[in-house]
Amino acid sequence: MGTTLRVIEIFESLQGEGHWTGTPMTFVRLAGCNAPALGLECVSWCDTRESWDAESGVEMGVAAIINQVYLPRLCLTGGEPLLQIEGVRELMAAAHGRGLRVHLETNGTVDPQVVTGSPAASPCAGSPLFSESDWVVVSPKPPSYFIASGWMGEVSELKLIADERLDTATAERLAAEHPAALVCIQPEYKMGRRSVDKTVEMVRSHPDWRFSFQMHKFLGIR
Ligand code: SF4
Numbered sequence: 001m002g003t004t005l006r007v008i009e010i011f012e013s014l015q016g017e018g019h020w021t022g023t024p025m026t027f028v029r030l031a032g033c034n035a036p037a038l039g040l041e042c043v044s045w046c047d048t049r050e051s052w053d054a055e056s057g058v059e060m061g062v063a064a065i066i067n068q069v070y071l072p073r074l075c076l077t078g079g080e081p082l083l084q085i086e087g088v089r090e091l092m093a094a095a096h097g098r099g100l101r102v103h104l105e106t107n108g109t110v111d112p113q114v115v116t117g118s119p120a121a122s123p124c125a126g127s128p129l130f131s132e133s134d135w136v137v138v139s140p141k142p143p144s145y146f147i148a149s150g151w152m153g154e155v156s157e158l159k160l161i162a163d164e165r166l167d168t169a170t171a172e173r174l175a176a177e178h179p180a181a182l183v184c185i186q187p188e189y190k191m192g193r194r195s196v197d198k199t200v201e202m203v204r205s206h207p208d209w210r211f212s213f214q215m216h217k218f219l220g221i222r
Pocket of ligand 1: 046078
């Protein structure tokens with residue numbers, strides 16, 4: 001029997017955020033998040049608190065998960081999916097074996113090169129994780145906005161939440177460190193209109209960036 005994963009939920013919806021907004025995907029939400037232990041400030045506005053406990057959800061094998069995916073794109077999200085890296089790698093390989101595209105959403109704190117054991121001398125070459133991810137969304141969190149070095153050169157999309165902490169200098173620094181990534185700025189809705197205005201202003205002054213507005217919440221869907 002292969003590696004199992006703790007799964008909070010599997011559901012079909014439209015991607016509500018970032019570059020792929022509006023695209024049908026099957027979402028697999030994995031259990032466990034390291035943000036509370038790391039003291040990350042996103043815990044105050046997180047909308048997936050049910051995913052924090054690594055023991056929550058149900059234990060599922062890779063085949064059982066794949067059998068519930070009926071759409072061409074699978075989005076692995078959390079929580080922090082890389083806390084279950086071995087299962088994630090197996091799931092990605094199995095998904096590709098079925099011809100699926102795999103999107104991965106991470107907070108960037110876990111270095112995939114460390115957990116996959118890739119040689120430090122070639123930090124991004126040949127990693128099973130990267131070779132099996134079709135779109136990597138890294139959403140670094142305040143106060144440090146730390147992204148582990150193993151993600152360098154591998155980020156498809158940088159998702160930044162315009163909360164009280166985020167400032168333009170931080171967003172510009174992260175964009176410069178990941179030049180190939182699409183930068184998406186997203187309001188923090190508990191902050192209300194001020195966050196929307198802040199997001200609009202940041203994007204208007206950086207025409208290559210995008211406004212991400214969590215379409216699924218606007219539509220009242222999952
Ligand atoms: S990293 Fe994501 S899932 Fe974890 S607390 Fe922050 S926003 Fe929530």
